[in-house]
Amino acid sequence: MIFGRVKPLDAILATAEKKGLHRSLGAFQLTMLGIGAVIGTGIFVLTSEAAQKAGPGMLLSFLVAGFICAVAALCYSELASMVPVSGSAYTYTYAVTGEILAWMVGWALILEYAVGASAVAVGWSNHAVGLLNGIGFHVPAAISNADALMAHMYLAFGAAPSPDLTQAMAVGGWVNVPAIIVVSFVTWLLIIGTTESARVNAVLVAIKITALTAFVALTIPVMKADNFNPFLPTGIGNPFSSSGLGVLGAAASIFFAYVGFDAVSTAAEETKNPQRNVPIGLIGSLAICTIFYLLVALGAAGAIGAQPVLGAAGEAVQPGSPAFVAACALPANAEMLVCSNEALAHVLRVVGHPQIGNALGTAALLALPSVILMMIFGQTRIFFVMARDGLLPEGLTKIHPKWKTPYIVTAATGIAVAIAGALFPVGQLADISNSGTLFAFFMVSIAVLVLRVKDPNRRRPFRTPLIWVFAPLSAFGCAFLFWNLPHDAKMVLPIWGGIGLLIYFAYGYRKSHLGRGVVEVHETDGDVPPPPVPPIS
Numbered sequence: 001m002i003f004g005r006v007k008p009l010d011a012i013l014a015t016a017e018k019k020g021l022h023r024s025l026g027a028f029q030l031t032m033l034g035i036g037a038v039i040g041t042g043i044f045v046l047t048s049e050a051a052q053k054a055g056p057g058m059l060l061s062f063l064v065a066g067f068i069c070a071v072a073a074l075c076y077s078e079l080a081s082m083v084p085v086s087g088s089a090y091t092y093t094y095a096v097t098g099e100i101l102a103w104m105v106g107w108a109l110i111l112e113y114a115v116g117a118s119a120v121a122v123g124w125s126n127h128a129v130g131l132l133n134g135i136g137f138h139v140p141a142a143i144s145n146a147d148a149l150m151a152h153m154y155l156a157f158g159a160a161p162s163p164d165l166t167q168a169m170a171v172g173g174w175v176n177v178p179a180i181i182v183v184s185f186v187t188w189l190l191i192i193g194t195t196e197s198a199r200v201n202a203v204l205v206a207i208k209i210t211a212l213t214a215f216v217a218l219t220i221p222v223m224k225a226d227n228f229n230p231f232l233p234t235g236i237g238n239p240f241s242s243s244g245l246g247v248l249g250a251a252a253s254i255f256f257a258y259v260g261f262d263a264v265s266t267a268a269e270e271t272k273n274p275q276r277n278v279p280i281g282l283i284g285s286l287a288i289c290t291i292f293y294l295l296v297a298l299g300a301a302g303a304i305g306a307q308p309v310l311g312a313a314g315e316a317v318q319p320g321s322p323a324f325v326a327a328c329a330l331p332a333n334a335e336m337l338v339c340s341n342e343a344l345a346h347v348l349r350v351v352g353h354p355q356i357g358n359a360l361g362t363a364a365l366l367a368l369p370s371v372i373l374m375m376i377f378g379q380t381r382i383f384f385v386m387a388r389d390g391l392l393p394e395g396l397t398k399i400h401p402k403w404k405t406p407y408i409v410t411a412a413t414g415i416a417v418a419i420a421g422a423l424f425p426v427g428q429l430a431d432i433s434n435s436g437t438l439f440a441f442f443m444v445s446i447a448v449l450v451l452r453v454k455d456p457n458r459r460r461p462f463r464t465p466l467i468w469v470f471a472p473l474s475a476f477g478c479a480f481l482f483w484n485l486p487h488d489a490k491m492v493l494p495i496w497g498g499i500g501l502l503i504y505f506a507y508g509y510r511k512s513h514l515g516r517g518v519v520e521v522h523e524t525d526g527d528v529p530p531p532p533v534p535p536i537s
Helices: 009-018 027-038 047-082 088-096 099-134 147-156 163-171 177-192 194-222 246-257 274-304 322-328 343-350 354-388 407-423 426-454 467-483 487-511
Strands: none
Touching (some): 027 194, 027 274, 047 246, 047 274, 047 467, 099 177, 099 354, 099 407, 099 487, 147 163, 147 322, 194 274, 194 343, 194 354, 246 467, 343 354, 354 407, 426 467, 426 487
16 A cells, blocks of 8 residues: 555665765754755845735744744754654655655655745846846846746736736846856756865855845844834735735745755755754754844835835735736836845945945845755755655666766756746745745654654654644644745645656656665664764753
8 A cells, every 4th residue: 555655764764874975064064054045035035025915014924934934943853863864854754654645745845945946046146137237237138037928928827918917028038047047057066066065155154144244234223113104014914815915925925035944954864963963953044044034124124114016906916926017117116125126235225335235235146056055955865865765766866976966866956947947036936935845844743743653762862842832833834824825826736746646656656665675774784773872962
């Protein structure tokens, strides 16, 4: 029976020891990788999208999304310390609830990592174009965004012709060339080596933290109380609606700003002393990022205001929609935070620090590739483990003889990320990415509870505190945020899942090592569990 295929934890650990990756990362590098994966498009770019959905109330959105991520991180930490191998939520689900659900989680993680990387690439492109335009080098819209393409797609799928669509087709572009360029560079960097990538990432993280610290220092002193009025222009949001607006809708979208911390767990197999260092990397990176997010959102809203723009009929509109593109093309809305493709740099320019704003835009330009790096890194490690289990072609597990990285799957992932980044806007990509992420986080929350019941005596170097409180909160929170995503983003997950099931039954079900009774272990000591590691003090 397909639901009876559960891979024992000891077999997973033994397989990783036999076909594992080189362990080279420590706690500091993992924390930097986590920060590098988290701080990026979510705060540099999607701050404006959150403001369009919730106005100054986006501060509450950051808190809601941050809390749900925090309880999910605690669940991740327990499982990652017990199963320090590549695969993240896919591996944990395989060991607890079985192969078919593990496949669905692994398939959903493509939406998190690959689509998420595409969203960040588009965010990087926005900063690159803004910077180049600022120094007098005009980048044609035709090769710097895909807004016109999206407007034509709306018409092709039955949308009624409207002035908004006409305007979007007039001012928009067809393909995002800068996004293709940055993805190609990051893919090459990942192919040449994990340690080298981590070193570059640490430098980029330092740049990001310096830029955000400067932003907070310059905007907090010039905040005005009037800029927070009204605080909730679109309301809290209807939790049973698919409008995607209000504090709850913004929380569902801004959740993307926290996505990436779980990529730390995908690096467990390349980590020294993973039982100790992986929980440090997960929780440490999330805590640091949350503090920065709240301060930056407060500074942005307080300095110049964060009120949304309205459609032609005076209605609230979704960011990234043709109606939104048309509203932002109006001269009266040119200085609005929500209409900026480089939100934080725009704020500094408006409050009288144009040079520092340009410098921050440059910092984002330099630093955002670290987010793309970690997301493609996470995706390739998911594919690597799924192929190692026989659910995908085993040729994907080939390691480069010189660089010791899974180069085939890295190159294939990079190509897919570049195509998505070239053709879709950042907001829609982020919401689609969130749908896959929330499903994976939901399954991790369930897995940690099931394992507490099924295997209560197994050594847990890190134990989630108040497990029967935090894990259900995490599961409920993920389901709640998923429901508050825009309708189109929610529909992607079941459609994508259906495609995944077809592939699973056409290939993975027959080729699965577990299904064929193949358990890859060391010939002599594969059934011996790993030695105990002292718990975190």
